Amino acid sequence: MFWTSWFLAVLAIVLAWPVPILLSRAQWPARSPFTAMLLWQAIALAGGLSMIGAMLVYGLEPAGDNLLAGLESLAGMVFNNAPTTVLGFWHIFALSAAALLTAHLVFTLLLTYYKIQRQRHRHRELLALLASPSADGPKTMVLNLDSPVAYCLPGGARSVTVLSDGLMAALEPAELRAVLIHENAHLSQRHHLLLWAFAAWRQALPWLPTTRLAQEAVNSLIEMLADDVALKTESKATLIRAIAIVASGFPAAPAGRLAFGEPELPDADAGLPGATGGTGGTASASTTASRVTRLLSPQPPLPEPLRLAVLAACLLLLAVPTALLVVPGLLG
Numbered sequence: 293m294f295w296t297s298w299f300l301a302v303l304a305i306v307l308a309w310p311v312p313i314l315l316s317r318a319q320w321p322a323r324s325p326f327t328a329m330l331l332w333q334a335i336a337l338a339g340g341l342s343m344i345g346a347m348l349v350y351g352l353e354p355a356g357d358n359l360l361a362g363l364e365s366l367a368g369m370v371f372n373n374a375p376t377t378v379l380g381f382w383h384i385f386a387l388s389a390a391a392l393l394t395a396h397l398v399f400t401l402l403l404t405y406y407k408i409q410r411q412r413h414r415h416r417e418l419l420a421l422l423a424s425p426s427a428d429g430p431k432t433m434v435l436n437l438d439s440p441v442a443y444c445l446p447g448g449a450r451s452v453t454v455l456s457d458g459l460m461a462a463l464e465p466a467e468l469r470a471v472l473i474h475e476n477a478h479l480s481q482r483h484h485l486l487l488w489a490f491a492a493w494r495q496a497l498p499w500l501p502t503t504r505l506a507q508e509a510v511n512s513l514i515e516m517l518a519d520d521v522a523l524k525t526e527s528k529a530t531l532i533r534a535i536a537i538v539a540s541g542f543p544a545a546p547a548g549r550l551a552f553g554e555p556e557l558p559d560a561d562a563g564l565p566g567a568t569g570g571t572g573g574t575a576s577a578s579t580t581a582s583r584v585t586r587l588l589s590p591q592p593p594l595p596e597p598l599r600l601a602v603l604a605a606c607l608l609l610l611a612v613p614t615a616l617l618v619v620p621g622l623l624g
Contacts, residue, residue, distance in 0.1 A: 293353040293362070296616050300346035303613060307339035312502035316509050322586050324594040325516040327602050329486070332506055332513070334606035336493055340397060342613045344390050349617070351387030354379055359617050400496035405488060412447055419445070423454060428472070434460070440538045443551035444475040446484035453479075459538065467534040470526040471552050474534075477521035478550040483514040487550075512579045514550075519583060528587045535587075539580045 312335060315321070321328030345359075352362025355369075366387075379387075419433055426432035433454045435441060440463075441456035453475045460468060478484070490510045494503035522531050538552050594602070 297350035300342045304342035316505040323591045325513040329513045334609040338609035345617045347386040347390035351383045401492040404492040442471045451479050466530045470522045470531045470534045473522040474518045477518040
């Protein structure tokens with residue numbers, strides 16, 4: 293139990309600091325955005341599991357030879373008046389910290405979801421007043437706005453893609469198709485769920501700089517994934533022109549949406565997607581530049597052996613802390 297807790301603590305520190313920094317600076321994620329997205333998710337999940345697991349294992353060390361035995365002993369003390377195991381101050385502190393951190397993470401996840409849903413509900417009410425259905429179908433709404441605007445508002449069966457009159461006038465038919473395919477890819481691949489999870493992670497741990505790096509990376513990766521879907525039917529030149537036109541005149545983004553020309557980045561204080569429509573343009577300009585550079589100077593995808601190696605690393609990141617917590621006596 294002692295070595296298990298220390299190993300998990302070290303793993304949590306590594307996944308919370310140097311690994312995300314190195315990954316955010318790497319160039320290969322643009323070559324295989326789906327693989328990079330899986331790695332970011334594995335880092336976040338394994339980091340949280342290791343952080344909580346380290347405190348839990350250390351706190352339960354006097355109560356049993358492994359985590360399950362410790363939990364059983366603790367439950368007996370609490371619910372069945374079993375003989376009390378002497379827990380030192382630091383063991384009680386670790387158990388309390390593990391419980392509080394778990395509750396904090398779960399509560400923040402639910403609170404972020406509630407705020408996002410409330411924003412999207414208000415935004416739908418505004419769309420009902422300000423937008424009209426498009427000739428392309430009921431899932432597309434048109435705003436009477438001169439600026440080129442394109443974004444999607446997730447919501448299951450109520451999901452819609454919103455375009456402006458200015459955008460439709462500025463784009464050629466092929467460019468407009470690329471925009472619609474891009475937005476539909478956001479909805480079909482449920483990118484809003486990824487944004488929700490990483491926004492909650494940043495909101496829960498705002499003091500951890502890597503939560504910002506992870507969220508910005510995820511925003512950029514989902515844009516690349518949607519671009520890749522559009523490229524299956526439209527040319528690179530068409531998509532580049534569409535990105536440039538939308539980015540040239542994109543206003544403040546509406547709440548709770550995924551935008552074509554500007555990624556959904558939260559305000560540093562709000563910590564949830566679409567809360568203020570971006571972060572002053574810096575992050576969105578960087579993402580747009582990365583997308584255009586990626587299209588202008590395409591790089592081959594990661595070789596299959598490297599992709600398999602990254603996927604294996606993802607599995608290990610999730611399996612190692614889980615095994616240490618569940619299987620008795622792996623590290624003592």
